[in-house]
Amino acid sequence: MATGTFTVDLDWLDQFCNQLTSSTCSLEAALSALKETGPIRTGHDDLDKACLTFHDRWDDGLDMMNKSISAMSEKVRICVRDYRRTETTLTSAYPASGPSVPGTTQSAAPTYPHITTALG
Structure with a gap:
């Protein structure tokens, strides 16, 4: 039988998705800046051609x-x-304080930590 804890950090996963989106925006901004590079700014046609080729591949x-x-x-x-x-379903199905098991101080309903913390 497997033992241990399976942890899922939902807030971290949300941040991860936001960072992925942000990274593509940053790359697109850099690509736009490269498109503005030309012989007027660099002073050299070969550099302009190289930037254009790089821009097309990067695009x-x-x-x-x-x-x-x-x-x-x-x-x-x-x-x-x-x-x-x-998490919502488990929390609803197994409230933290349920009826106790006769003869013990243990709750009949298991107490589940939030899935954002762990699944046991």
């Missing part, structure tokens, strides 16, 4: 990355939603 890669991050964030958010629903 393609960034598009693929945005799609992957969006799909991953959506799946993580679904998991968070489902964990929260499970």
